Amino acid sequence: MLGLGPHASFIIAAYAVAFAALGVLTVATLVDDRRQRRLLADLERRGITRRSAAKPRPAATSTVTRTAS
Secondary structure (H helix, E strand, C coil): CCHHHHHHHHHHHHHHHHHHHHHHHHHHHHHHHHHHHHHHHHHHHCCCCCCCHHCCCCCCCCCCCCCCC
């Protein structure tokens, strides 16, 4: 079988497990992405915005004065 030698069943099983794990991780990522997008849209509908979308505040001025020693 494809010249994999006496360990062919182990090699094929290892590849099958790896592909299955990648498939599960891909599906889980897509499901979580949809859930997070729905949650974000719901929050924005309620008027809660992201901090990154807010107007930047001016930088605070330093009130510490240095004295020469």
